Amino acid sequence: MTSATDVAVVGGGITGLAAAWELAGPRGGHRPVRVTVLEAGAHLGGRIDTLDLGGRPVDAGADAFIARVPDAVALCQELGVGEQLVAPAATTALIWSRGELRRLPEDTVLGVPTRLRTLAASKVVSVAGLARASLDLVLPADTSTDDRSIAALVDHRLGREIRERLSLAATAPQLDAARCEHRSLLRGLRPAERAPTGAPTPVFLTLPGGPGQLVQTLCGALAGRGVELRTAAPVEKIERDDGRWRLRTPQGMVTADAVVLALPSFVAADLLATQLPAAASDLDAIEHASVVLATFAYPAAAVSVPPGVSGFLVPRVEGRLMTACTFLSAKWPHRERPGQTVVRVSAGRWGDDRALHLGDEELVRRLRAELDDALGITASPDAVVVGRWPRAFPQYEVGHLERVARIRAVVARQPGLAVAGASYGGVGIPACIGQGRRAARDVLDHLAVAAQR
Numbered sequence: 001m002t003s004a005t006d007v008a009v010v011g012g013g014i015t016g017l018a019a020a021w022e023l024a025g026p027r028g029g030h031r032p033v034r035v036t037v038l039e040a041g042a043h044l045g046g047r048i049d050t051l052d053l054g055g056r057p058v059d060a061g062a063d064a065f066i067a068r069v070p071d072a073v074a075l076c077q078e079l080g081v082g083e084q085l086v087a088p089a090a091t092t093a094l095i096w097s098r099g100e101l102r103r104l105p106e107d108t109v110l111g112v113p114t115r116l117r118t119l120a121a122s123k124v125v126s127v128a129g130l131a132r133a134s135l136d137l138v139l140p141a142d143t144s145t146d147d148r149s150i151a152a153l154v155d156h157r158l159g160r161e162i163r164e165r166l167s168l169a170a171t172a173p174q175l176d177a178a179r180c181e182h183r184s185l186l187r188g189l190r191p192a193e194r195a196p197t198g199a200p201t202p203v204f205l206t207l208p209g210g211p212g213q214l215v216q217t218l219c220g221a222l223a224g225r226g227v228e229l230r231t232a233a234p235v236e237k238i239e240r241d242d243g244r245w246r247l248r249t250p251q252g253m254v255t256a257d258a259v260v261l262a263l264p265s266f267v268a269a270d271l272l273a274t275q276l277p278a279a280a281s282d283l284d285a286i287e288h289a290s291v292v293l294a295t296f297a298y299p300a301a302a303v304s305v306p307p308g309v310s311g312f313l314v315p316r317v318e319g320r321l322m323t324a325c326t327f328l329s330a331k332w333p334h335r336e337r338p339g340q341t342v343v344r345v346s347a348g349r350w351g352d353d354r355a356l357h358l359g360d361e362e363l364v365r366r367l368r369a370e371l372d373d374a375l376g377i378t379a380s381p382d383a384v385v386v387g388r389w390p391r392a393f394p395q396y397e398v399g400h401l402e403r404v405a406r407i408r409a410v411v412a413r414q415p416g417l418a419v420a421g422a423s424y425g426g427v428g429i430p431a432c433i434g435q436g437r438r439a440a441r442d443v444l445d446h447l448a449v450a451a452q453r
């Protein structure tokens with residue numbers, strides 16, 4: 001009988017779980033793979049989690065994923081929950097701009113307006129800002145493959161005012177893809193053409209229980225495929241010994257033929273510092289921003305949410321502590337709480353750690369004051385919960401693509417080693433799933449070649 005190959009996945013976030021799913025998939029004719037996921041924390045899912053708000057769960061971080069990057073929808077379908085996917089009931093985002101809440105131009109994708117008419121109607125930017133944005137339609141095509149900052153790209157195509165008021169440090173690869181595929185950003189980011197039925201394709205989707213349901217379903221399916229899921233198992237050291245990888249955990253040594261490091265880059269840097277110092281220094285150089293979320297349950301009558309509105313965004317130039325507010329009850333009515341309206345306020349972004357350094361009480365006090373000002377709330381919330389996400393959002397600075405290419409090149413020279421996750425090639429859930437699965441295929445290819453020798 002053929003003996004199994006051992007693969008360890010370090011990190012039980014969505015990237016690691018997706019890698020494990022790919023590794024444990026049907027392997028027609030190849031050596032079976034025994035997969036172990038080693039997760040440092042007490043729960044699987046990493047940055048996808050739920051919190052208790054007044055006795056009921058709320059999404060602690062992600063509440064949906066973008067539909068046009070297909071990997072999350074595809075995974076839901078493979079797991080048999082594709083039919084359950086739901087689109088938000090409210091999709092219109094407002095913006096706190098120039099002293100009041102205004103409608104974000106329709107057709108805005110990732111902070112970039114796609115039609116001048118709606119941008120003008122929104123009054124979010126000044127007349128001069130509007131005139132500058134219109135130049136995007138006539139500026140020459142931009143098909144360079146250099147890695148320039150999103151800010152520089154938006155500045156160049158649409159002008160600084162659009163970036164300051166609309167572009168939300170969008171780190172998604174869609175922006176860059178649109179730049180290369182279309183002459184104009186305005187045209188390239190328009191939602192997909194309507195289907196013949198007339199139904200627009202939703203931009204975002206989620207499962208009825210939020211992204212946490214995807215994690216739960218995936219973990220159940222992984223267990224069904226024989227994957228060992230270990231929590232409270234932080235990997236403290238990785239070394240190569242006698243042709244195999246040895247991973248030290250507080251519970252003992254785990255030995256594997258291949259390893260997927262599905263970790264934030266700064267953790268991977270620590271683990272690889274001794275063996276791969278150059279890669280470790282590149283890994284360490286990827287900066288991450290911290291965010292804090294305060295989720296409030298208000299008596300329903302206390303908050304008046306305009307119909308169809310999902311929330312509002314607060315550009316940095318406004319100088320407020322809050323960066324965004326999501327009307328969770330309006331967005332996801334299927335998760336309704338009778339008599340209550342749930343509102344989530346985000347704070348913190350790159351270069352602004354004020355929220356992270358405030359205690360819960362002061363943070364809630366200040367965010368409530370800003371919320372009351374924007375929405376005219378006079379009542380107190382029934383419940384509030386604060387979630388802190390230190391170093392959660394990687395910053396894809398200029399040179400990121402080259403840096404990641406260097407890291408991957410060094411890592412790929414190590415037998416059966418791969419890195420994947422939000423720090424590298426896309427922050428969104430679909431991008432993480434795609435990266436996890438690709439890393440798994442890379443190590444499977446390595447194992448197949450090694451087996452021929």
Ligand SMILES: Cc1cc2nc3c(=O)[nH]c(=O)nc-3n(C[C@H](O)[C@H](O)[C@H](O)COP(=O)(O)OP(=O)(O)OC[C@H]3O[C@@H](n4cnc5c(N)ncnc54)[C@H](O)[C@@H]3O)c2cc1C
Pocket residue numbers: 010011012013014015016038039040041045046047048060061062063064065066233234235236262263264267291293389392393420421422423426427428429430432
């Ligand atoms: C507040 C917030 C809101 C978000 N909203 C959205 C959204 O609406 N839509 C969307 O698509 N994306 C959203 N994201 C982004 C998305 O959730 C993340 O990018 C994604 O979940 C990251 O997955 P990951 O597996 O790469 O990393 P992580 O989830 O960070 O997983 C890495 C795992 O490694 C573990 N680990 C660390 N060190 C060790 C060690 N030494 N040994 C073993 N394990 C270790 C960690 O505990 C963690 O579980 C949001 C993120 C945040 C923080």
